[in-house]
Amino acid sequence: MSDKKKIAWVTGASSGIGKALCIKLINNDWTVIGSSRNINNLKNLKLELGENFYFMTVDIKNRNSINSAVKKIFSEIGNIDLAILNAGIYQPETDGFNIDISEDTISTNVIGTMNCLSAILPEFIQRGNGHLVLMSSIAGYRGLPKAYSYTSSRAAIINLAESLKIDLTSKGIKIQLITPGFVDTELTQKNDFYMPFLINSETAASMIIKGLSKNNFEITFPRKLSYIMKILRILPYPLYFLIVRQFTKK
Ligand SMILES: NC(=O)c1ccc[n+]([C@@H]2O[C@H](COP(=O)([O-])OP(=O)(O)OC[C@H]3O[C@@H](n4cnc5c(N)ncnc54)[C@H](OP(=O)(O)O)[C@@H]3O)[C@@H](O)[C@H]2O)c1
Structure with a gap:
């Protein structure tokens, strides 16, 4: 067996779940490339993680810069074995629907993820x-209140992953979807409501690492919240709307 380290690319590595994932992967003997926009955070992570950690400052909304960053990984570091497209944003829409938030959220969480996908997929397929x-x-x-852009961006990624799973498994590519509940990061620190079953990013990263070695399509946690949401997911509309209104009214 070759002792060459496997290579992982993690987007959104500068904080939260992505950062915790980079740390865990390095501790599990991977070579890791972490990307995001905040160069100072990435430099600090490099100091912490050492020679097997590489970083790239890229905005996933910029397709050209993602394409050249990924080409650089392939030519200077090696083939990417694992890509975790984690980068994303969330802005609460407490004042109602806001097209600026929508544009930013969809262009980051959906188009940004698709930009990363389009940069690596041809190589994976080949x-x-x-x-x-x-x-x-x-x-x-399902739709949730005061998060119009975020919930729709996350629904889009679920459908995208399902489509990819159907088409790419036979081409030798393993597709997985991560659906966490509440994780205590900068992203959720904006919330002014109680977040049930809140976990920290280290626990989230451990659950993800465990899930990556399995063959389940979905890596979802914490289990209790996930089960509750899965039940809500299959309820008929009138019952779903009634329950969500009841639990989210102030
Ligand atoms: N926290 C939760 O409860 C929770 C639950 C479910 C799903 N998630 C998902 O988990 C992912 C990570 O979130 P988190 O909670 O760890 O939040 P976070 O700490 O705010 O991390 C978000 C990461 O995404 C990067 N990012 C944002 N926009 C980017 C862009 N345009 N280009 C490149 N990188 C960008 C950020 O880095 P820069 O700012 O340096 O670019 C940061 O590293 C998100 O996709 C989020 O939707 C989170």
Whole structure:
């Protein structure tokens, strides 16, 4: 067996779940490329993680810069074995629907993820292997109040991952979807409501690492919240709207 380290690319590595994932992957003997926009956070992570960690400052909304960054990984570091497309944003829409928030959220969470996908997929298909993991959320299962852009962006990623799974498994590519509940990061620190079953990013990263080695399509946690959301997901509309209104009214 070759002792060459496997290579992982994690987007959204500068904070939260992505950062915790980079740390865990390095500790599990991977070579890791972490990308995001905040260069200072990435430099600090490099100091912490050492020679097996590489970083790239890229905005996933910019397709050209993603394409050149991924080409650079292939030519200077090696083939990507695992891509975790984790980068994303969330802005609460407490004042109602807001097209600026929508544009930013959809162009980051959906188009940004698709930009990353389009940069690596042809290589994965040509090689006939690769492990592709898309970050979504249990918030994408159904519409939720005051998060118009976020829940729709997360629903889009669930559907995208399902489509990819159907088409790419036979081409040797492993597709997985991550649907976390509430994780304590900068993203959720904007919420002014109680977040049930809140976990920290280290626990979230451990659950993800565990899930990556399995063959389940979906990596979802914490289990209790995930089960509740899965039940809500299959309820008929009148019952779903009634329950959600009841539990989210102030
Ligand atoms: N926290 C939760 O409860 C939760 C639950 C379910 C799903 N998620 C998902 O998990 C993912 C990570 O979120 P988190 O909670 O860890 O939040 P976070 O700490 O805010 O991390 C978000 C990461 O995405 C990067 N990012 C944002 N926009 C980017 C862009 N245009 N280009 C490149 N990188 C960008 C950020 O880096 P820069 O700002 O440096 O670019 C940061 O590294 C998100 O997709 C989120 O939707 C989170």
